[in-house]
Amino acid sequence: MAHEIAFIGLGAMGGGMVSRLLAAGEKVTVYNRTRSRGEALAAEGAVLADTPAEAARDAEVVFLSLATSEVVEALLFGPSGAVEGLPPGAIVADMSTVAPDFATSLQAKLASTGHRGLDACVLGNAAHAKDGELRFMIGGTAEDVAVLTAVVGPLAKEIVHLGPGGMGAxxxxxxxxxxxxxxxxxxxxxxxxxxxxxxxxxxxxxxxxxxxxxxxxxxxxxxxxxxxxxxxxxxxxxxxxxxxxxxxxxxxxxxxxxxxxxxxxxxxxxxxxxxxxxxxxxxxxxxxxxxxxxxxxxxxxxxx
Known part of the structure; x- marks a missing residue:
């Protein structure tokens, strides 16, 4: 059964992961600040959203693949940020490379809005993303990691739960x-x-x-x-x-x-x-x- 996935950040890694998820039959809505990066993925079957909130509206899991913690914060909690549209209880899996302290504070902030957070970092390059050969290193609760594991199967060569929030980062x-x-x-x-x-x-x-x-x-x-x-x-x-x-x-x-x-x-x-x-x-x-x-x-x- 397909999952409802939102993917925010369509650089080389993000774009490769979305292509892989689409090929596996997943339903993926995407957002990128430079909209043109999502157009090729729309041709593959992704839904192209105009805002992070729109991308997250029906999502079970929101993936973030962004350059800095400042961008993560803005696209989650800024104007028309993903949290505005995200259903209660949904998971935010931040794949960005950020400070461990930021990862734990982000998860606490998500908990205050009724959502669940994981630092779900990956090892690999764009080719590994497209081929489903990424290694996931995750910090968060075992329950949330189990939910994410069911979604990232098409992307992952290995999934390692390292402990509480911040350990993946x-x-x-x-x-x-x-x-x-x-x-x-x-x-x-x-x-x-x-x-x-x-x-x-x-x-x-x-x-x-x-x-x-x-x-x-x-x-x-x-x-x-x-x-x-x-x-x-x-x-x-x-x-x-x-x-x-x-x-x-x-x-x-x-x-x-x-x-x-x-x-x-x-x-x-x-x-x-x-x-x-x-x-x-x-x-x-x-x-x-x-x-x-x-x-x-x-x-x-x-x-x-």
Whole structure:
């Protein structure tokens, strides 16, 4: 039996998940602030709403896949926000990468309006979303997780209930920091090797095939080899934002994070240099500029 689903936020991940849900026969109403992003999904069978409240009107579950906590707050509780139209008892599953403290406060606020909240974070990229290969890390009550599990089956390779609210968000940050520091290490290895006289293409192949590599590192090494920075699978400024969230949380916990802090500083520098909207692999382009590898064109010129 099809579920009534609302999906708010149709970036690469959100759009892929909606396509997968539609293919599985689910009823999905979508909203995105840039309406054109929903038009292709409407052609696949989604209902395109004009406001978050309209999208949520009959929903059993509302999914949020948004860039920041500020946007989550606005689209849930702002004018014509989803909560205005959401039926009592419905679940809001926030898939956005946010601070754990924000996740728990959001769930408390939803409880005060008669709704249920989960931090339902995912691991994977847009291709995994379309193929139903995402890994879900969820914080919230066991009862609510059971309800969500019945809905996200078409999307999920694995579903892990990590405990109370905030634990899904915590796990996502812990895992995303690994991506940030690996991107830093990958960039430094390539620039060092090339400046020392190695052929870049050969070095990237060695890295991708080596035991030190990870699936993510191998994937991003390919992005770097192609210089495919413009079509961002994960925007550089969002990687910087995630490490900012990690550092804020670890300062409160008294946990030193020297490697993460260094990666955050370099991502900040690359963002300030104008690379924030590019894929995080464009960190390489920033290091080229400051390391004397001036024969490589900046990302925009490379695409042209």
């Amino acid at each position: 915590t796990a996502k940050l812990a895992l995303n920091l690994l991506m940030g520091v690996q991107m830093q290490a990958l960039t430094e290895a390539i620039v060092f090797g090339e400046r020392a006289g190695l052929d870049r293409g050969t070095l990237i192949k060695l890295i991708a095939a080596g035991g030190y590599s990870s699936p993510m590192m191998k994937f991003k090494a390919g992005v770097m080899a192609r210089r495919a920075f413009e079509k961002a699978d994960f925007r550089l400024k969002l990687m910087r934002k995630d490490l900012d969230l990690v550092l804020a949380q670890t300062r409160r916990l008294g946990v030193p994070m020297p490697t993460t802090a260094a990666s955050h500083d370099w991502l900040t520098a690359a963002t300030n240099a104008g690379l924030g909207e590019h894929d995080v692999a464009a960190l390489l382009a920033y290091f080229e500029q400051i390391s004397g590898l001036s024969h490589y064109p900046p990302p925009g010129e490379a695409a042209a």
